[in-house]
Amino acid sequence: MSDTLLKPVAAWRSFDGWVKRFEHRSEVLDCDMVFGVYLPPQAEQGPVPALWWLSGLTCTDENFLQKAGAQKLAAELGMALVCPDTSPRGTDLPGEHDDWDFGSGAGFYVNATREPWSRHYRMYDYVTRELPTLAESALPLDGRRSISGHSMGGHGALICALREPERWHSVSAFSPICHPSRCQWGIKAFSHYLGDDRNDWAEWDATQLVTHVDKQLPILIDQGGDDEFLGDQLKPGSLEQACICTHHPLEINLREGYDHSYYFVASFIDDHLRHHGRALGLG
């Protein structure tokens, strides 16, 4: 595959490496997409491993690279950062742009099975198949991948690692939606994307997936203690209980006083980069 499939949108020098944005045609999503990447200085010598970051509701490929302050340590470790967008773009399905917690900006990293969403909203295949293949062919990435994310993207990171642990070296999450089948955001999204049979939701719900995984990747979670969404939407206690029952390794750091913002993510992102760096053989 040639890098001509990637159309450069922008490039900024950052900590002796590059933040770049690329546009490309997604066959899986049947639309044009943009993603962001940080290539550390080591990528000029040869391919490097990557942390894949999945962002939350209303975000794009840009929030993490602008606000998390991750590039400094990524440059030291020699770790790329790959940031997909949070939903298909440029489409105009009925009601797609009406709500901030559903449709555009809110793909929930599932493969939709219900019309009209199934035509485009196949974000799981996009972030685990199509985009890795494309990015690793066109950019100096060596195919070693870890995954993390925030909120809806934390849910995304968890389900990626629990569904196909062989594809990732490590997993972590900030403020993840841990049990989407049992919270308002998840129920709304899953009803539309997957239909009303809740049995079909289990394969996209971290708390349910964790009970039957082939390979246990230790989960690292940071969660703000003053996060306004903690009790109603995120429910880390449900995941914790499921992990205890199935002896799945889990570390949850409850950070007193912190909320759901990127100020929180930035405060602890270095801990997560080091976690992934160790698994990827860096630093």
Added chain:
Amino acid sequence: MSDTLLKPVAAWRSFDGWVKRFEHRSEVLDCDMVFGVYLPPQAEQGPVPALWWLSGLTCTDENFLQKAGAQKLAAELGMALVCPDTSPRGTDLPGEHDDWDFGSGAGFYVNATREPWSRHYRMYDYVTRELPTLAESALPLDGRRSISGHSMGGHGALICALREPERWHSVSAFSPICHPSRCQWGIKAFSHYLGDDRNDWAEWDATQLVTHVDKQLPILIDQGGDDEFLGDQLKPGSLEQACICTHHPLEINLREGYDHSYYFVASFIDDHLRHHGRALGLG
């Protein structure tokens, strides 16, 4: 002065300290203003010194605290960060909101002398007098101040330190507008704010101010080598020449490949924090 003059707008925990935004009535600007501050964890024990950051065209009090990644080292050093807005707000003067490089978001940190701007656009007095007095009365700031900024805010930092060096412990700038009397942005702004007599502009132009200062504060500048505004608007060479002629201490770091963005600022902000930390007796 009581902190009841400051109305809390928002607060986020950040690196064991707090990012906070406050609204207040500005008598100098005759309007309501919002500013941002980072209080490091040391501020819970007692007052700390502060780096004042002046932002560039189109920015607000938020850009720096969201994008520069400065809080981590500020927390280590015990340095507060104070971020004023870039112009009066909530006013509606003729043409004030028409251009991105003039009027709202573009106060240029001068005291306007021409109607209608002189009614509100007195940003120099605001950032050097009114806001320091207010912030240091209401917040745990000990009155030691250094100053920095980006682009138009770099110009602001330079003129603050050159006009009244006794008010600041140290000065630095990223990509500053070094000679506003001789670039399009500056000529447009100064013509409106100060009138057409260019003799009146000299006291707001770093390259002219540097030739007659009472006390020489060493100037640290970082400038991107691929900054699209470098030659036409920023003109660091003019300031450099003036500093050579008058033996004013100046260090300009030209950073090859870097542009005008906050990705650039973030890449080198720690160098500037350490520069100011030394002058403030920290770290």
